[in-house]
Amino acid sequence: MARTKGGKNRVTTSTDFDAQIAKLQKDKAMLEEGLSKTVAQIEELKTDIKSLRESLKPQKAEIKQTEKAIAKLEAKKAAAEAKAAEAAKKVEAEAVLKKLLASGMSADEILEKLK
Secondary structure, eight states, rough: OOOSSSSSSOOOOOOOHHHHHHHHHHHHHHHHHHHHHHHHHHHHHHHHHHHHHHHHHHHHHHHHHHHHHHHHHHHHHHHHHHHHHHHHHHOOOOOHHHHHTTTTTOOHHHHHHHO
16 A cells, blocks of 8 residues: 655644734734824824915015015116216216316317217
8 A cells, every 4th residue: 555645743733713813903903003193194284284385375475575675676776876877977078078168179169079
């Protein structure tokens, strides 16, 4: 008769289904707890984002007002500089005119030079 293969001294594994079920239920409970914490954190972050968005609108409005004020001041500065440059040109022209008149040129000759 043929001999069966394998050892005769096998260890029989006892399957304790109750222990396995309890372990898996414990793991499931831990995972659910972690999930609930994550969901709570997400909700907290959503409320933080919402409040930050609400504070963003007034900040943007304030920036726009400041930009408008800067633009007005720059326009005033440019106008003042142009006015000062015009005044400087006028003073220079008067000085040149006085110099030419003092050198003995007539008004008609001066007008001819200007053209």
